Amino acid sequence: MEESHIEDAETQNKLEVAPALISVHPSQKSVAVAVGSDLRVFDLIENCSVTLVDESDGSSHKDSIRAIRYGATGKLFVSAGDDKLVKIWSTDSWRCLNTICSEKRVTAVAISSDDSHVCYADKFGVVWVVELDGILEGKVSPSKKGAQLLSHYCSIITSLEFSPNGQYILSADRDFKIRVTVFPKKPLEGAHEIQSFCLGHTEFITCTAFVSTPEVTQGYLMSGSGDSTVRLWDITSGSLLDTCEVSTVAGHVESNESESPTQVTVTDICTIPNSSLAAVTVQSFQGIFLLSCDMAAHSLSVTKVINIPGESFIPTSISVSAATRLLWMVSGASNLPGSNHPGFSRVQVISCIETESSSILGDEHIPGGTKLLEQLQGKVPIEESVMSAAAEAVRAAMSSLLMKKQYSDEKREFRKRTRNDKKTTQ
Known part of the structure; x- marks a missing residue:
């Protein structure tokens, strides 16, 4: 009975709910949304949808996309996810320049500021690096696999970032830690110098x-x-x-002092370029709030909360361009159990995010207008009840993925025996 229960749980994990993701070109030339295995891109310069050209084996993604990102120059775009594929795209032609096959599901990606390297992390806690120098000019032969850069030893890596000067690569995981690693001059030989660990969180880092x-x-x-x-x-x-404690500000902690505080998850952070501000989303909170960093005093404070009225819009991902300072948000999910909408997204935009006059743009005032929305979120209207259910499903899926599970000795031994990488062929 117990073994059957575990097998059922493992089967269900194959259809994990995945949140919708959004990323904006640094100069707001285009916007990309990923929902499940579907990657949707809209060209804001030509005001039209983009046709992705992928001539690699198997073409498009086959499973949920878990990470998308534009490079700092805007020339490259990367998508990766549960199908163990990392795809590198040219944003001029939207042609896939390279497809890398990962050994495990990919959880995070990062692009160096000079577009010379792409790093990606997997669910086993390994960070891999791919050398791209010359790929935009067609001077390198596409590789099929990355080189191991560093490892967190069986802890899911949730976020990857290059430092602004490119000197370090940062990797955060579900075991509460952030590793700061010196990015080597020869990355393909591995990164062996750790600058520091940032320790202090008491739950998984998102x-x-x-x-x-x-x-x-x-x-x-x-x-x-x-x-x-x-x-x-x-x-x-x-x-x-x-x-900065955010749950109280977001209204998730009751004023009754006899009740213990309720923890909520910070789901995304988007810093405003060349400013001391950052937009933050919180699980189950219908809106975003703005944090200000006092660089001299080394302090964080909440300066503004922006509620999104009228519909059950809980952002699952946010992004901003350096050119316009518009904050782009998406709400949605894929693989919703029992739903007629296997994957959907809803896009919203906030203008003047840094000022008191910030406002949520109506659909007709969003850059690209209804044409963009039809491409990025589909033509079928989504009921509020479905959006609410999606928000709860995303919350449960994130908790299931990142909260460390406690197993009895019997369960632990069974899981060891049935690991996919330990099974022998008959």
Whole structure:
């Protein structure tokens, strides 16, 4: 009975609910949304949908996309996920330049500021690196596999970031830690020098981002977690500079002091380029709030909360371009059990995010208008009840994935015997 129960759980994991993701070109030339295995891109310059050209074996993604990202220059775009594929795209032609086959499911990606390397992390805690120098000019032969850069030893890596100057690569995991590693001159030979560890979170880390200003170009690291906090770090020393508790601000903790505080998960952080501000999303909260970092005092504070009225819109991912300062948000999910909408998304945009006059744009005022929305979220209207169910499904899926499970000795031994990589062929 117990073994059957475990097998059922493992089968269900093959259809894990995946949140919708959004990423905006640094100059807002295009916007990309990923829902399940579907990658949708809209060209804001030509005001039309983009046709992706993928001539690699198997072409498009076959399973949920878990990470999408534009490079700092806007020339490259990367998508990766549960199908163990990492696809690197040219944003000029939207042709797939390279498809890398990962050994395990991919959980996070990062692109170096000079577009010379792509790093990706898998569910076993390994970070891999692919050398791309010359790929945009067709000077390199596409590789099929990355080289191992570093490892977190069987801890799911949830976020990857290059430091603003490219000196370090940061990897955060579900075991509450952030590793700061010196990015080597010869990455294909591995990264062997650890600069620091940022330790202080008490639950899994979900997201990281650098906040920097023209005066403080190296900036500081912000991290969000399942412990209801956003924390500020000096990555050189690994020092914790400040902690901002967000659940109270978001209204998730009751005023009754006899009740214990309820933890909520910070799901995404998006820093505003060349400013001390960052937008933050919190699980189950219908809106976003703005954090300000005092660079001199090394402190974090909530400066504004923006509620999204009228519909059950709980952002699952946010992004901003350096050019327009518009904050793009998406809400949605794929693989919803028992739903007529196996995968859907809803896109919203906030203007003037840094000012008191910030506002949520109507559909007709979003860049690209209804044409963009039809491409990124589909033509079928989504009921509020479905959006609410999706938000709860995403919350449960994230908790199941990142909360460390406790097993009895019997269950642990059974899981060891039935590991896929230990099964022998008859």
